[in-house]
Amino acid sequence: xxxxxxxxxxxxxxxxxxxxxxxxxxxxxxxxxxxxxxxxxxxxxxxxxxxxxxxxxxxxxxxxxxxxxxxxxxxxxxxxxxxxxxxxxxxxxxxxxxxxxxxxxxxxxxxxxxxx
Amino acid sequence: xxxxxxxxxxxxxxxxxxxxxxxxxxxxxxxxxxxxxxxxxxxxxxxxxxxxxxxxxxxxxxxxxxxxxxxxxxxxxxxxxxxxxxxxxxxxxxxxxxxxxxxxxxxxxxxxx
Numbered sequence: 001x002x003x004x005x006x007x008x009x010x011x012x013x014x015x016x017x018x019x020x021x022x023x024x025x026x027x028x029x030x031x032x033x034x035x036x037x038x039x040x041x042x043x044x045x046x047x048x049x050x051x052x053x054x055x056x057x058x059x060x061x062x063x064x065x066x067x068x069x070x071x072x073x074x075x076x077x078x079x080x081x082x083x084x085x086x087x088x089x090x091x092x093x094x095x096x097x098x099x100x101x102x103x104x105x106x107x108x109x110x111x112x113x114x115x116x
Numbered sequence: 117x118x119x120x121x122x123x124x125x126x127x128x129x130x131x132x133x134x135x136x137x138x139x140x141x142x143x144x145x146x147x148x149x150x151x152x153x154x155x156x157x158x159x160x161x162x163x164x165x166x167x168x169x170x171x172x173x174x175x176x177x178x179x180x181x182x183x184x185x186x187x188x189x190x191x192x193x194x195x196x197x198x199x200x201x202x203x204x205x206x207x208x209x210x211x212x213x214x215x216x217x218x219x220x221x222x223x224x225x226x227x228x229x
Contacts, residue, residue, distance in 0.1 A: 040222075041222070105163075107153075107162075109158065112159070
């Protein structure tokens, strides 16, 4: 079974430019997560989708960040415009929704963003 | 509020030594889940174990073992007979319903040949 797929793996852009990251979750996983991981720290949740619905976006900086999951499968995370402080690794994860909560989250390889 | 503390920022041991990674958590929930993930240099977070708050049995999987103690709010991870391939950053994490996970800051483990 294929794992969580993310692209691109690496992205270098100038500040104020837009950037987008793509994620394809594990087949059958209806919950999708975007995390931000700064150097030397653990991942922090940006947004969580259950199917097409964003059920937790409280940590997403909405002035410049946006996300979508139009058909409840693939998702795109966008930053416009990017700032120097956005340099980090952006991780996507997915899980199955169970009767008692969520199953374990499985992570993709991440996209390492460098803003110059 | 939930919190995970991994006090060991970096650990370096010689191959074949045993090593224990500490994890202390804080939560007011009676039902919660604890996790360990491994992040090798490739960057992907690899799931190692999930434990719910009602199951305090220690677990062993090959060279890996986990010691869950609710009395001290700890969920420590031991690697026996460490190998160079075990070198990675290891994250302990906590969740109330396994939906929103709070990660610790990680422990960087280096195994020297």
